[in-house]
Structures are given as structure tokens and as C-alpha cells.
Amino acid sequence: MNAFTGHYPATKTVQQTDDYFGVKVTDPYRWLENDMADDTKAWVIEQNKVTDAYLDRIPFRRDIKKRLTTLWNYEKYSAPFREGDYTYFYKNDGLQNQSILYRQKGNDAPEVFLNPNKFSADGTSSLQGISFSKDGTLAAYQVSEGGSDWRKVIVIDTKTGKKVDDTLRDVKFSGLSWLGTTGFYYSSYDKPKGSQLSEKTQIHKLFFHKLGTPQAQDKLIFGGEATPRRYVGGGVTEDETMLIISAANATYGNELYIQDLTKKDAPIVPVVTGFDHEQDVAYNVGSKLYILTNQGAPNRKLVTVDASSPASANWKTLIPETEFPLSISTCGGKIFAKYIENAVSKVYQYDLKGVKEKEIALPGLGSAGGFGGKMHDKELYYSFTSYVYPPTIFRYDLTTGKSEVYKKSQVLFDPTQFESRQVFYTSKDGTKVPMIITYKKGMEPNGKNPVLLYGYGGFNISLTPSFSVSNLVFMETGGIYAVANLRGGGEYGDKWHNAGTKMQKQNVFDDFIGAAEYLIKEKYTSKDYLAIAGGSNGGLLVGACMTQRPDLFKVCFPAVGVMDMLRYNKFTAGAGWSYDYGTAEDSKEMFSYLYKYSPVHNVSKQNYPATMVTTGDHDDRVVPAHSFKFAAALQAGQTGSNPTLIRIETKAGHGAGKPTDMIIAEQADKWSFLLWNMGLTYKG
Numbered sequence: 001m002n003a004f005t006g007h008y009p010a011t012k013t014v015q016q017t018d019d020y021f022g023v024k025v026t027d028p029y030r031w032l033e034n035d036m037a038d039d040t041k042a043w044v045i046e047q048n049k050v051t052d053a054y055l056d057r058i059p060f061r062r063d064i065k066k067r068l069t070t071l072w073n074y075e076k077y078s079a080p081f082r083e084g085d086y087t088y089f090y091k092n093d094g095l096q097n098q099s100i101l102y103r104q105k106g107n108d109a110p111e112v113f114l115n116p117n118k119f120s121a122d123g124t125s126s127l128q129g130i131s132f133s134k135d136g137t138l139a140a141y142q143v144s145e146g147g148s149d150w151r152k153v154i155v156i157d158t159k160t161g162k163k164v165d166d167t168l169r170d171v172k173f174s175g176l177s178w179l180g181t182t183g184f185y186y187s188s189y190d191k192p193k194g195s196q197l198s199e200k201t202q203i204h205k206l207f208f209h210k211l212g213t214p215q216a217q218d219k220l221i222f223g224g225e226a227t228p229r230r231y232v233g234g235g236v237t238e239d240e241t242m243l244i245i246s247a248a249n250a251t252y253g254n255e256l257y258i259q260d261l262t263k264k265d266a267p268i269v270p271v272v273t274g275f276d277h278e279q280d281v282a283y284n285v286g287s288k289l290y291i292l293t294n295q296g297a298p299n300r301k302l303v304t305v306d307a308s309s310p311a312s313a314n315w316k317t318l319i320p321e322t323e324f325p326l327s328i329s330t331c332g333g334k335i336f337a338k339y340i341e342n343a344v345s346k347v348y349q350y351d352l353k354g355v356k357e358k359e360i361a362l363p364g365l366g367s368a369g370g371f372g373g374k375m376h377d378k379e380l381y382y383s384f385t386s387y388v389y390p391p392t393i394f395r396y397d398l399t400t401g402k403s404e405v406y407k408k409s410q411v412l413f414d415p416t417q418f419e420s421r422q423v424f425y426t427s428k429d430g431t432k433v434p435m436i437i438t439y440k441k442g443m444e445p446n447g448k449n450p451v452l453l454y455g456y457g458g459f460n461i462s463l464t465p466s467f468s469v470s471n472l473v474f475m476e477t478g479g480i481y482a483v484a485n486l487r488g489g490g491e492y493g494d495k496w497h498n499a500g501t502k503m504q505k506q507n508v509f510d511d512f513i514g515a516a517e518y519l520i521k522e523k524y525t526s527k528d529y530l531a532i533a534g535g536s537n538g539g540l541l542v543g544a545c546m547t548q549r550p551d552l553f554k555v556c557f558p559a560v561g562v563m564d565m566l567r568y569n570k571f572t573a574g575a576g577w578s579y580d581y582g583t584a585e586d587s588k589e590m591f592s593y594l595y596k597y598s599p600v601h602n603v604s605k606q607n608y609p610a611t612m613v614t615t616g617d618h619d620d621r622v623v624p625a626h627s628f629k630f631a632a633a634l635q636a637g638q639t640g641s642n643p644t645l646i647r648i649e650t651k652a653g654h655g656a657g658k659p660t661d662m663i664i665a666e667q668a669d670k671w672s673f674l675l676w677n678m679g680l681t682y683k684g
Contacts, residue, residue, distance in 0.1 A: 002676050002679065004054065007050075009043060009047055009049075011043065011632040014028055014030055016028065020566070021588040023595070025566065025601070029633065032632065033567075033571075033623075033625040033629075035624055044648050047648060048647070048648055055673065059681075061668060064668045064671050065664060067476075068473055071412060071413070071469045071473065072469050075091065075092065075410055076092040076094070077393060078090035079382065079383055079393050081373075081381075082373075082374070086103040086104065087103065088102065088104075092660075095661075096660060097123030098119075098126050100112055101116075113158075122651065123662075124147065125146070126147075126657025127143065127657075128144045128151055129141065129176065130176075131175070131176035131177060131184065133181045137157065137159065138158060138164070138211075139155070139156055140153055140154070140184055141156075141176075142174075142176070146618040149173065150171070150620065152168060152169050152171065155211065164211065165211050172187075173188075173231065173573075174188055175187070177234060178236065179243075182210060182211060183208055183210040184209055185206060185208050185221065185234040185235070186207055186209060188207070189201055202228075203224060203230070204232040205222070206222040206232045206234045207219060222247065227247070229255075230249045231247070231251075231254075231576060232246070237281075241260070241261055241286075242260060242261055244258055245258070245268065248275060249275055251579055252459075253277060253579065254272075254279065255272055256270075256280075256291075257271060258281075258289075271311070271312075277295045278293065280292050282302065285352065287306050288305075288306060289306070289307055290304055290318065291303050291305065292328045295312060299325045299492075299494070300325060300326040301317055301321040302317075302328055302337070303316060303318060304316050318350075318353075319337055322339065324339040324342075324346075324492075325462070325491070326338070330372065331398065332376065332379075332380065332398040333375065334349055334351065335351070336371040337350060338371065340490070342422065342491075343422070343436065343462065343463065343485045345362060345366065345384075347360040347362065347371060347382075358401060360403070363384055364386060364389060366385055366386030366389055366466075367464040367466055368383065369382060369383045369384075378398055378399060379398060380395075380398065381396070381406060382394050385465065386420065386466070387436060387483075388418045389465075390411045390467045391467055393406045419441055420437065420438040421436070422436050423436075423518070425514055426514065427507070427511045427514040428510040428513070429507070433486065433487070434484075434491070435482055435485065435515050436465060437480060437481075437482045437519075437524065438471075438480070438482070439475060445523040447520075448529060449480050449524055449525050450478065450675065451479070451530050451531065452479065452481055453483075455512045455538055456489060456535075456538040457486030457487060457488035457537070458489065458538075459488070459577075459580055462485070462490040463491070470667040473684065477684055480519075480524055480525065484512060486541075488500020488580070500580075502580070502582040502593075505593075512541055513548070513549055516532065516545075527552055528678065529554060530555075531554060531555035533556075533557035533559065534561070535559035535560050536562065538561070540599065541561075543630060544599055546558070546599075546609055547603055550607065554677060555609055555673065555674050556609045556611040557612055557674075558627070559615070560621075560622050561626055562581075562626055563598070563626040564625070564626055565594040565600075566591070569585075572620050573621050581594070600626075603633040603636075604637055606638070607639050607642065608634060608644055611643070611645065612673050613645070614648075615647075615649070616649045616651075627646060628646070647666070
């Protein structure tokens with residue numbers, strides 16, 4: 001039924017050999033790195049034809065898409081936020097490709113403020129952040145076209161909605177932070193001509209844009225040749241007295257600087273230099289800074305210091321480190337300490353002197369977000385969700401300390417029909433790893449349940465519970481959704497993160513393989529009904545595990561993955577990932593370690609699981625060449641009848657801002673492919 005009976009597109013090979021410390025490494029698909037070349041574009045078209053033809057054979061594909069569309073069709077709201085005289089919020093009527101930004105004054109009826117669905121005819125341009133001047137009269141917002149990380153910035157008068165400035169172009173990895181109504185700070189790079197990096201195009205720069213002046217005249221504040229850094233960000237404190245600058249060369253470890261904005265041409269003063277730790281200014285009261293740091297505290301602590309002498313030797317601990325990772329938000333003169341305890345949220349309220357006042361009562365075990373606002377706000381909003389609890393927005397009164405439901409999800413879902421349980425399994429080296437397993441009540445552990453196991457395991461990112469309409473469709477039909485909290489993530493702080501980096505990266509793959517083996521041992525499933533999925537660094541995870549253990553999985557979904565570990569640092573944002581991965585140029589030992597697990601370099605003649613690689617042709621974060629080369633190698637190496645396909649989304653990037661219709665189509669194809677290749681059908 002599921003056998004691939006067609007022919008894969010012919011993929012030419014080239015004579016390309018690189019020398020790493022005396023080791024010759026061939027790269028026959030190097031030509032696919034040029035995603036703008038005509039032969040690469042032709043290859044993409046032919047691959048999509050083959051994939052579409054295979055998916056078209058699945059008789060229940062349309063039924064799954066119909067069910068997804070039905071479930072997706074409910075109103076979705078964001079938490080509201082106040083700017084000037086208005087309250088703003090995002091809303092999607094259900095199936096709109098992009099959520100619309102509304103505003104409301106007092107008890108007046110809400111009105112449309114920005115409608116991203118009008119940014120482009122096909123819905124692939126999206127709103128990717130907006131920043132208001134302190135008085136709320138001006139707004140600058142970022143637009144992504146086709147999912148690209150490169151953005152344009154448009155400035156409008158909030159009263160009239162009219163543009164008041166030239167559009168800024170080629171802005172990347174940037175916030176927007178206003179200084180009065182004179183202008184704002186933003187960051188960007190020199191844009192390269194292709195995806196290949198040069199030393200110049202890796203230097204991030206912080207600029208100040210003065211309204212009414214050309215972008216070419218924007219003042220360089222930090223970065224550039226004088227202080228070359230890969231990532232630079234700048235933000236103005238709410239009282240507009242200080243500029244806070246963060247600078248980094250990788251995704252971990254940053255420098256911290258401050259500048260007094262009350263004095264003309266005041267110097268930029270270093271608070272912390274070097275990249276051994278992370279620190280962020282979370283709040284200030286006058287010259288008193290509240291800094292979240294992991295210096296001497298791998299799970300982070302909150303310290304205070306006066307801006308006049310901000311060196312770390314003068315820091316005083318306000319909220320000490322605990323056994324769980326800490327993050328901070330503030331509102332109305334209160335501090336909210338947010339912890340991840342065994343991959344679920346706990347939130348506590350403190351006063352500005354560091355006195356714990358109360359724990360915020362959450363609806364259950366899940367993920368809480370928000371708890372931020374302005375200095376003088378009397379209320380705030382936060383969200384809560386879990387694998388069986390649709391996203392719900394709560395209003396919290398800072399005076400009474402009481403929460404009430406503000407917006408409840410209207411999704412057609414009965415949470416009483418499903419359950420989640422957390423287990424701890426043992427990885428290869430004896431480490432206990434948490435995993436949350438979610439399924440329909442009444443599930444029998446008979447070894448025949450279809451399971452999708454999801455993981456990430458990198459960059460200090462924590463996978464905490466969240467509700468998904470797409471996963472609901474799978475669970476309705478008897479599927480089990482499992483999420484493993486692998487090393488490399490941030491679930492247990494820096495120690496957990498570092499245990500999955502560089503020459504410890506194999507721990508991440510072992511943890512994921514251990515999760516699969518646990519699910520089989522406990523008879524949740526068997527290898528004939530087990531699928532694995534992950535995106536970006538999680539795509540690498542899937543690629544590495546399926547090349548190391550092709551016998552263990554039935555279906556694999558590596559999405560927008562980092563697949564060529566010898567060359568990842570030569571493209572777009574790749575150079576900044578070296579803290580987690582190391583590079584092939586670091587040393588012979590690091591090269592050998594990367595070469596041993598790099599998915600592209602470890603495909604051999606094997607009977608590989610049914611695989612659908614996914615990527616976007618506009619992905620300029622993890623360039624599609626990774627997925628192109630991996631898919632080509634898989635098709636050449638596949639000895640069995642399982643399909644090894646690639647699904648290439650056009651006018652799509654790494655994932656942000658993807659329109660609703662594109663998301664639904666992709667999810668329908670995923671579940672169809674999974675069930676079809678397990679010999680199952682859809683029972684919706």
C-alpha cells in the first residue's frame with residue numbers, strides 16, 4: 001500500500017572534495033547550495049511533482065484536511081496591551097491567513113489598526129513585530145515577505161494610520177525601540193548577495209534612525225568594524241533614561257553595555273564584557289538596574305546594581321538561584337519570577353525589594369506566558385495552555401491578586417476525553433529524562449498505537465506543554481503524541497543545555513533514541529507504528545537518529561533541519577550556532593565528531609524509514625540546501641520500498657508568519673503520510 005513505485009528525479013553529482021585535517025570529504029550535491037540557480041529551481045519543481053503525486057494517492061488526505069480546517073475555524077485572540085490611549089490586541093476570525101491587529105479606546109467598538117492579510121495577495125507577507133512610541137502616537141512595524149528573516153520597517157501615525165517616514169529596508173534580527181518621538185533604535189547586517197557568508201556580512205550593527213532622514217544617514221551606535229559582533233540589540237528603558245545594549249558572537253553568552261540618555265553624547269559603558277555568561281536588564285527604577293544573570297548561578301538569579309558603578313563586583317542578589325531555571329517579567333511595580341519545574345510553569349510574585357508575596361495559581365500543569373506590562377499598570381494579562389488545555393487568556397488584578405478568565409478558547413475540543421502524563425525514562429548513560437505523553441482516554445498499551453515522538457534538544461530552548469489543533473486531529477484517531485525534554489534544551493538550566501552541546505551532542509540523540517525505546521518497551525507502540533519529528537535543530541535531531549538507527553522508526557519528519565554539519569556555519573545565520581555545535585574548522589577532534597553524526601555525511605545504502613523532508617524555498621535561517629542535500633542523499637541510498645520524499649514550500653521561510661492555509665495543507669500532508677505508511681487509515 002505505502003510502497004514508493006515511482007521514480008525519483010535524477011539528481012546530478014559533481015566532483016567536489018574538501019580537505020579537513022587531511023581527511024578527504026566528498027560533497028557530490030554541492031551544486032544544490034545555490035538555491036537561485038536554474039538547475040536547482042528545476043530540481044525543486046521535479047521533486048515537488050513526485051511528492052505531490054505520492055500524496056495524491058492517499059485516499060483520506062482530503063478528509064484529514066477537511067477535519068483540520070473545521071477545527072482550526074474558531075476565533076483566536078492574543079493578550080491585550082495598552083499603548084497611549086488605546087488597548088491593542090490580535091484577533092483571527094478562524095481561517096484568516098494572518099491575524100489582524102485591532103485597537104479599542106475605552107468602551108468603544110474595536111477597530112482594525114493593521115491588517116496583514118492586505119500586505120500581499122497570497123497572504124505570505126506577515127507582520128513580525130510592532131513598537132510604539134511611549135506616548136502611543138507613532139508606531140514602527142516590521143514586515144516579512146515570503147517568510148524571510150529580512151524585514152522592512154514602516155512608520156505610521158497611529159491617529160491617522162498614514163506613513164510618516166521612508167520605509168527602512170533589509171533589517172534582520174532586530175527589535176525596534178523608540179526614543180521619544182524623534183526616532184528608534186534597530187539592528188541589521190550588510191545584506192549578502194546570496195546565502196554564502198563573508199566576514200563583513202556577519203557583523204551586526206545597532207543604528208539609530210531619526211525620523212525624516214534617509215536610512216543611509218542612520219547613526220551607527222554599536223557594532224561594525226570597531227566592535228564586530230554577530231548579534232547586537234539595543235533597547236530603551238521605559239523611563240527613557242538609558243539605552244541597554246546586548247552584544248554576542250553566538251546564541252549563548254553576551255556582553256552588556258549601558259548609555260545614559262539624559263546626557264548628550266554620553267559614553268557607552270561596559271557592564272559585562274566577554275561571552276562566558278548571559279545577562280539581561282529586566283527592569284530599572286531610576287539608576288537602579290535589575291539584571292537577570294547566570295554568573296555563578298547556572299539556573300539564573302536576579303541581581304541589582306546602580307548604573308553609576310554597574311560592574312558585576314557590585315551586584316547584590318535580589319532573587320537567588322533555585323534548582324529550576326528562572327526568567328523574569330515586570331508590571332506595575334511587581335516582579336514575576338517564572339520557573340520551569342520539570343518542564344511545566346510555576347510563577348511567583350515579588351515586590352521590588354525581593355520579598356516573595358505569593359504564588360500565582362495556575363489552572364494545572366502546563367505553560368504560562370505573559371505577566372508583563374508597564375510601570376504604572378494596575379492589571380496584566382497572561383496565557384495558559386497545556387497539551388489538553390486550549391490557550392486561555394487571564395486578567396490579573398495587581399491590587400487584589402485575583403485572576404479571572406478574559407478570553408476562553410472556542411475550539412471544538414472536549415479536554416475531558418484526553419489525558420497527559422509525565423514519565424521519566426533512562427537514557428543511554430543513565431540520565432533521567434522527562435517526557436510528556438498525551439492520548440485519548442481509554443488507550444490500550446498494546447504496542448499497536450501510532451505514536452509521533454517530537455523533540456528539539458538545543459540552544460537552551462525548553463519544550464513546555466502547548467495545545468495544538470493539528471495534534472488533536474491525530475489523537476482523535478487513536479494517535480499518541482509524545483514530547484521528550486532532551487539534553488541541549490533549557491529545561492534544567494545551563495547544565496542541561498551544555499550536556500547537549502559540541503562534543504556532548506550525541507547525548508541529545510541518545511536521549512531521543514531512549515525515548516523511542518521506552519515507548520516501545522512500555523507497549524505504547526512498536527517500531528512499526530512509531531514516527532519521529534523535529535524542526536530546525538530538531539530537524540538535525542531526526543536526521544541524526546534516523547541515520548544512526550534506521551531500524552527503530554517507521555516514519556520520519558525532518559523539518560527545516562541543519563543537515564550538513566561541516567558547512568552549516570558558512571550560510572546566513574549559521575556562524576552564530578557554534579556554541580552549540582562547534583565547527584569543522586575548530587580542531588581535528590571537533591571535525592571528526594561532527595563528521596560522525598552529520599546527517600548528510602552518514603547516509604549509506606540502507607532500508608530507511610518512510611521519510612518526508614520539509615523546507616521552505618525562502619528559508620534564510622537554515623538554508624534549504626541542507627534539506628535538498630539530505631533528500632538527494634536519502635533517495636540515492638534508499639534500498640527499500642519506503643518513500644524518501646521532500647516537500648518544498650514555495651514563498652515560505654523558517655516558519656514565522658506562515659499563512660493559515662499553508663499550515664493546514666502541510667499538517668494534512670504530514671498526518672496522511674504518517675498513517676498511510678503505517679498501514680492505517682483515518683477514522684475521523
